[in-house]
Amino acid sequence: MSDTSRVYDVVVIGAGPTGENVADRTSAAGLTSVIVENELLGGECSFWACEPSKALLRPVVARTDARRVPGLRRAVEGPLDVPAVFAYRDKMCVYWTDDDQVDWLNSVSVDLVRGRGRLDGPRQVVVDTKEGGTVRLTARHAVAVCTGTVTAFPDLPGLAEVRPWTNREATSARHVPDRLAVVGGGVVAVEMATAWQALGSQVTMLVRGDALLSRMEPFAGEMVAEALREAGVDLRFGTKVTGVVREDGADSPVRVSLAPGEPLAADEILFATGRAPHTAELGLETVGLTPGGWLPVDDSYRVTEVADGWLYAVGDVNHRALMTHQGKYQARIAGAVIGARAKGEPLDDGRWGAHAATADSEAVPQVVFTDPDVADVGLTTMEAERTGRRVDVVDYDIGRVAGAVQYAEGYRGKARVLIDRDRGTVVGVTFVGPGVQELLYSATVLIASEAPVERLWHAVPAFPTISEVWLRILETYRDRDRSGEAA
Structure with missing residues (x-):
């Protein structure tokens, strides 16, 4: 192998929890594996989603629980220690470094190429490296796309100029806005509304529908809504955002136009309006797929629209169950499948078999860390x-x-x-x-x-x-x- 052209059994694009587990499982199966990552190993979950959000929420929920225990109420009165909460969040994110993740990859014999990877025809991945070079990776058996998702924004003129918060800004911010508008009523919206209201923001939730957590049992959203109102959150249902602007420059408040309703002023605005596949610049067109789309797969995570069965899509990018733990589950299944197929072994692909993704349709667990x-x-x-x-x-x-x-x-x-x-x-x-x-x-x-x-x-x-x-x-x-x- 040379620095510019290498051959592996398996090439994994994306080093979030899903990609890391695919690489680990294929390496454990005796295959040579390489992982490509343009940001931090550990991905969205470790640095801008699961870990930092739960670190922000843990003091909030612990204080709320303590206030319900006789003998503790007086001890936990008063505001949260915001600098201490942020410091705890930073520690849980390992200060946005991934050295420990690199050490782990080395321990499981998986190579790493840092840079932006894209498909370039069957079994070919080209990586534009951080150093400005190019590396071509060829996969003998499989390429696994594990690139996850990005925030899906509504089509609003001038939105980029407003510099809205996404989950990334909401979990890594170093100041508490006096007024925070949260657009959306799903998991990210209710968790971040819970956290930032407790940290000192006046939170207004703008929900287009008539309920929170609309994909869950109705009583779940109703009970969370009741608690948010009790905490001081202004909940507005049936509200559509029709425009956003910072009228007096980059540091001025956001003016949010609503239908129906009078305009709302906020210091920051968080869009928690869903997720879109992170595939726009992945080179999908070189293998006959539409750029920017979800990647439909069969129950072994092979991309159904690609011939010869070499391309896999694992985790959020296949749109089956958009959660970190489910991505890890999918990675364990996909890694076992790739290993078995590479060795010519039969698949145990019956219901609940070792090579079947049954849990994706039967037993997907989810927790919303609110009060x-x-x-x-x-x-x-x-x-x-x-x-x-x-x-x-x-x-x-x-x-x-x-x-x-x-x-x-x-x-x-x-x-x-x-x-x-x-x-x-x-x-x-x-x-x-x-x-x-x-x-x-x-x-x-x-x-x-x-x-x-x-x-x-x-x-x-x-x-x-x-x-x-x-x-x-x-x-x-x-x-x-x-x-x-x-x-």
């Missing part, structure tokens, strides 16, 4: 109805569980479990309430294992913990079944 927390996995009631699944819906007030009473005075929470009527298995779970994110893995295991509901009577929850909600749900389901009442 209250929201955690869900599997189907929602709306999805069950849309797909014709026959399910029993079992609801329970988590605040009635002894562990919740111990956790916080005045605990407010709700659980919903969907049980497949024909198979007697759990197919969907939603929890809302303080601390419920730690219940999510048990729910995910139930769905992935397809354990019969009757077996769950032998899974004994410890007393007094919030996990006793599972016992209460089973009792509710049994009592309804005995009475003949539709669940």
